[in-house]
Amino acid sequence: MTPLARLLAERIRETGPITVADYMAECLLHPVHGYYTTRDPFGAAGDFTTAPEISQMFGELVGLALAQAWLDRGAPAPFTLAELGPGRGTLMADILRATRSVPGFHAAARVLLVEASPVLRRKQQETISRGHDLGLRWIEGAGDLPEQPLFLVANEFFDALPIHQYQFINGGWHERLIGLQEGALAFGLAEGPTLPYTMAMHHREDGAIIEENRIGRFIMRQVHHRLHHHGGVALVIDYGDWRSHGDTLQALRAHAFDDPLAHPGEADLTAHVDFEPLAEHQPHFYTTQGAFLTRLGIDARAERLARNLTGAALESHRAAHRRLTHPEEMGSLFKVLAVTSDGAPPPPGFA
Template sequence: MTPLGRSLAERIALAGPLPVSIVMEEALAHHAHGYYMTREPFGAAGDFVTAPEISQMFGELVGLWLAAVWDSIGRPARVVLAELGPGRGTLMADALRALAKVPGFPLAGPVHLVETSERLRAIQAATVKAPVRHHDRLAGLPDDAPLLLVANEFFDALPIRQFVWTGRGFHERMVGLDDAGALIFGLAPEPAAGLPAHVPPTPGDVLEWSPAGVAVASELGARLAAQGGAALAIDYGAAHRGFSDTLQAVARHAYADVLTTLGEADLTAHVNFAHLAAAATAAGARAYGPIGQGELLARLGIGQRAARLAAANPAAAPSIEAALRRLTADDQMGSLFKALALCAPGVPLPPAFEAAP
């Protein structure tokens, strides 16, 4: 049992089983044992690789997407350029390099990064070649200029609640202790009420709900409606999902057992984009998509960008082609990862979402 596992086991022994959402939150953000507080998760030497770490093309094209939105809303003299969960800052660094080549784009102000890990904040400040202002949460961002925001693999790390249909109703999945004191999954004795299930369940079906993700999407929608601008969220999950158990732990680029690796493995769940879009639109924004990451990048010109990079450095052409395939192919990240655009009312249809549902 990990140090965090022992701490949670003691807590459960005293106060009873904990919801999955609390266990997930502690596993990722516990001040002493949380995964993002203590470990270097990114890259080949870490536990997983994100799209910005695969190729500079990803962040550059995200930057150009933001620039196109800025142009479509009248090229305002000031914007709030922000990212949720910036990792090592690679995406924003690449986006800024692309934005610096856009005539007139306002780069005089600081870049706003929402990050709770002090360790990652230091890495981001060194990676992003611009003044950085860190915030603990979305509410800390300025609201006096249009918001241009990106969130890549942010929502998948927000805690989820899980509910299992038993025939009597949806019972919340809890983490308790077995007779030997080990952590185990179980169910709350009484069914929960008021859950967003839209199709008839069968016994054993698992409903996942992210109150934290929905809250962020709602707040983001309200901000966009009030101050203008747009946001691009890229993550893995389904456009419309029914019932499934997607909670997973990843360590050293392989799946791991959730309860025996708490604090020492990344915990994520697939994003329900329909829930995010509904929350943002209810708060006043407009939602477009989701579309596949491969479709997004293709429409933004990743093929042409890859060709130019390969022509400039022929020796790197094989690795550029490999990165292109990993980012866009349906059997790689192209279909599993999706992009959702959230815009203020009146913002023209955002780039790449012309044929989005």
Template sequence: MPEAGLSLGDLIDMQIRQQGPMSLATYMGLCLTHPTRGYYRKADPLGPRGDFITAPEISQTFGEMIGAWIADLYLQMGAPEKFTLLELGPGRGTLLADALRVASRATGLAAAVDLKLYETNPVLIAMQREKLASYCADWIEDVEALGDWPLIIIANEFFDALPVRQFVRRDGKWYERSVGLSDGQRVFGLSPTPYEEALIGEPFSAAKDGEVAEIGLAGQQFMGQLCRLLGPRGGALLAIDYGYERTQPGETLQALSRHASVDALAQPGSADLTTHVDFEALGRAGRMAGLTVHPIVTQSHFLTSLGLAERHDALAAANPEKAANLASAFDRLTRADQMGELFKVLCAASPGLRPAGFPA
């Protein structure tokens, strides 16, 4: 049967009928990055008319704080004549546009920056190209293609969208969660063969029956790859995302469409699938690559320690008509009941660097 007229759901169902149930990680990978029908290969998912909104779209000040962080790190690195600034999943380019407007105030930085964007969505690439036209950016799909210059990596809400594997505890054993078909409908199930206990890991050893071990192998492997690239070049990786500081049992898979939760199995490719990021696991990958992983902080701590409150006060004073909107944006970025506590910030850096926003 030709694929031209088939939806991604049809293609997934065909694969299940031919090969049997697929792991959740395989299902997520197809839903998000299928070459022609994947969620992140199609339209702009951001903003009020999209499916979700990210911090850079809430306020320009978010990107400005990242810019101040980049400038400080650039100076700590000795203001190299050339360095690569890489953003993973740069959305509309808003974060980088705001960040570089501030970072470029550091003497020499604008001429030194080699801007790389890790992106596959053609709609978003067009927006990024327009917004970042003055920076001679390059778009890459393979991080191994980076040059040998010092490297700063920004990953805002990137790791949450990488596939995870889920294992469910049953009668003292672990069984991998899969996606199969029942009466023609996609359903979750479990592999009939238990998974080796040692491979699940010590953090889940005390889990009770019915609990879920959610393991982001794709994220851990990519983090390791990035940190191994970063090690000999020098620099740092900054990851901001929603998640938890310590590896723990729990199921966090969610599907979002038009800012509302939907069935993750209903319409593959039409909704954003994400899970909470295991920051402890990312940190382990960074340490294994020889980097210093600084204590994880909340987004609220990170942004306010960089001067977010002062910047909002200055903007409100200069633009009184925008004061209410600025106050609302500040609350959304920093309040515990909004993004302030759920979102965490991790930095893996070359030994000796002291990235701003983290405890000394």
């Protein structure tokens, strides 16, 4: 039993079962034992590798898409260039490198990073400051974003936000809870039926599970407000579907899938993203990551980079290109949602 598991078991004995959302929040952000607060989870030494870590092409193309969207909207100045959950800072570093030659873009940009982990904030400072002299600023949440034009990216951010789960049993929705069974953490259900605030209420098969990302919806409302009043675009890139159903809670530990209740605080917890609630009737565009990157020109960029590579480096480059775009890898599993302001043109990468 991990140190955090012992603390959670003691809490449950004292106050009763906890929600899946509370469990995820403790596992990921506990100040002493949280997965994100105590380590760098990215790359070979961590438990997962995100698209920016796979290839520089991802961040370059995302950056140029944001810059073109900025130009298409009249190049407002100043504007907020923000990232939610920047990881090691690789994506923002690539965005800034790729957009260095866009006239006026860097001069107008105010770079903001939304990051809770002190470990990752230090890593982001090191990674991003290495390549440019723009000032960086960290904020605690989307509610602290300035009231000005916003160009924002969130890559594999919403999948790590705590979710509530509900199960349809005997004609009613019951919230899924985590309690104790023979001293070990175990799933159970709330006694009384609960009516979840969710868009999936039509899914009523007995035993069905639905998930609700309340924090994600709150964050996107802050983003929507700024886009509506000041213009801009927000790109959300993550794995999931427009409307997901079922239990998608999963744990990753030492680059392998794990029981979500087995090693709290020592495994990454995520859930598939429902994109429909994040759009929430705002002007939006939606596609797969593979289609998005292909429309942005990743094939030509990959071919150009390949000219200077041979041997193992060339094979690694080709594998990265395939991993980002192929339908059997990240190309179809990962989706891209662009939220814009009324009347704005579609951002680059969308039909």
